[in-house]
Amino acid sequence: xxxxxxxxxxxxxxxxxxxxxxxxxxxxxxxxxxxxxxxxxxxxxxxxxxxxxxxxxxxxxxxxxxxxxxxxxxxxxxxxxxxxxxxxxxxxxxxxxxxxxxxxxxxxxxxxxxxxxxxxxxxxxxxxxxxxxxxxxxxxxxxxxxxxxxxxxxxxxxxxxxxxxxxxxxxxxxxxxxxxxxxxxxxxxxxxxxxxxxxx
Amino acid sequence: xxxxxxxxxxxxxxxxxxxxxxxxxxxxxxxxxxxxxxxxxxxxxxxxxxxxxxxxxxxxxxxxxxxxxxxxxxxxxxxxxxxxxxxxxxxxxxxxxxxxxxxxxxxxxxxxxxxxxxxxxxxxxxxxxxxxxxxxxxxxxxxxxxxxxxxxxxxxxxxxxxxxxxxxxxxxxxxxxxxxxxxxxxxxxxxxxxxxxxxx
Numbered sequence: 001x002x003x004x005x006x007x008x009x010x011x012x013x014x015x016x017x018x019x020x021x022x023x024x025x026x027x028x029x030x031x032x033x034x035x036x037x038x039x040x041x042x043x044x045x046x047x048x049x050x051x052x053x054x055x056x057x058x059x060x061x062x063x064x065x066x067x068x069x070x071x072x073x074x075x076x077x078x079x080x081x082x083x084x085x086x087x088x089x090x091x092x093x094x095x096x097x098x099x100x101x102x103x104x105x106x107x108x109x110x111x112x113x114x115x116x117x118x119x120x121x122x123x124x125x126x127x128x129x130x131x132x133x134x135x136x137x138x139x140x141x142x143x144x145x146x147x148x149x150x151x152x153x154x155x156x157x158x159x160x161x162x163x164x165x166x167x168x169x170x171x172x173x174x175x176x177x178x179x180x181x182x183x184x185x186x187x188x189x190x191x192x193x194x195x196x197x198x199x200x
Numbered sequence: 201x202x203x204x205x206x207x208x209x210x211x212x213x214x215x216x217x218x219x220x221x222x223x224x225x226x227x228x229x230x231x232x233x234x235x236x237x238x239x240x241x242x243x244x245x246x247x248x249x250x251x252x253x254x255x256x257x258x259x260x261x262x263x264x265x266x267x268x269x270x271x272x273x274x275x276x277x278x279x280x281x282x283x284x285x286x287x288x289x290x291x292x293x294x295x296x297x298x299x300x301x302x303x304x305x306x307x308x309x310x311x312x313x314x315x316x317x318x319x320x321x322x323x324x325x326x327x328x329x330x331x332x333x334x335x336x337x338x339x340x341x342x343x344x345x346x347x348x349x350x351x352x353x354x355x356x357x358x359x360x361x362x363x364x365x366x367x368x369x370x371x372x373x374x375x376x377x378x379x380x381x382x383x384x385x386x387x388x389x390x391x392x393x394x395x396x397x398x399x400x
Contacts, residue, residue: 024366027364029363149229161376166227166228171374171375176372
């Protein structure tokens, strides 16, 4: 079923399997369809975080674009960056534990890239947002208890700020929703501009 | 029914009628009881935001404390501060609209105070957290549409960052959850310390 967003008058399609992104868009009042995409992130050897998230966001949007005649497809990707290296999603409990030990007592960055791709015509815009996150010093038993909840496993950097890891984070600088996985304000102004240009 | 929190081994009682505070504590993994309190905020003529939220937090906790033999009672209060004056909850649509026009394109502060009160013995600790919030410039029609959703009405400053107002906020500096109404990290470290001292 086609869903038309009231704010923009567009058919919005979220090319993402992340329940968190869908939840953020929903709470912000957007109406949209969800079309999960599977992009092999391992194929991307890009080490620059902005290039990485921008490329993956666009790849995800493009992966499903051909299936729509008239829509704005939304792709997004989020990474955690510490000491210049990208932390992805931990594959094992040990990897999650090691990531949290690295983040403990330190400041890291979260980058989310998003792409808007319009059908017909393939006009696209790609943007990103960056937020600084300060982790408190964690004890080994806190990390152990956190990883045991299972929350760490499907998240970039091995934590979810919107879950129990909220307790570990002193402060952030920037957009909170960017850390959850989708920068709502930046998306809003970018989408508004993208749609207005289409109307001209 | 008595509920014992696993993390602290305490019976925690939240003296609040705010569904947002309960939701934040729940998502962070705490187990607790809810006991709504009704404190007449109009009685408080305190203009200093820290004194204001600290006093109200403690008043809310004290208001129900006598009904418990053994528990840690949690009180909290949140205000929005702009140009040195406290913005409470708007009483009318016009008041909400006026508040949002004042916040538009400006930076304001959010203060949440919380109190922990232990029964028996009435040992108490009061803490607060402060977060800086940057609002984007809003158009009159955006404010009108936002107020029409009804979201503004029961919230300090006339907005909910966890709802559609997420679209209006560029960035924050500090604890996000403090803006929603409860500073999870500060609460966590304060509670941990409070409970450890009790054990000695």
